[in-house]
Amino acid sequence: MNPNYLLLILIPIALLFVIGPMLVMRAQRRGAPGAQAGLQQAPGETREEFVRRNAGRAGVVADGATLVDLYDRIRVLEERLARAEEKSG
Structure with missing residues (x-):
């Protein structure tokens, strides 16, 4: 397998693991409408x-x-x- 293909697969996966949690944390900080009210x-x-x-x-x-x-x-x-x-x- 060509090393370029390996990079093409690993870079999006790495971005997913870095950007995904950041987006989740941002959504939690904003306080999604039903996220907190139902659990309190x-x-x-x-x-x-x-x-x-x-x-x-x-x-x-x-x-x-x-x-x-x-x-x-x-x-x-x-x-x-x-x-x-x-x-x-």
């Missing part, structure tokens, strides 16, 4: 609401389904406790 807990939003909103996102909420299940179980137990307190009190 909104003011007045509870942790449970945040987990439920992001349960389907991969890598955002660890074991999101498990956390949502736990929140559901806690809600059911709180309702049962409230009913038991009403009956006894």
Whole structure:
């Protein structure tokens, strides 16, 4: 293989590895419209609401389904406790 062909292949690859991350960093710095807002807990939003909103996102909420299940179980137990307190009190 001719060394010129090797340069023709390696130069674009090197440029891709140098310029690509620079473009990504520039886009992050500018603050793409949906990049930050969806991953932050909104003011007045509870942790449970945040987990439920992001349960389907991969890598955002660890074991999101498990956390949502736990929140559901806690809600059911709180309702049962409230009913038991009403009956006894």
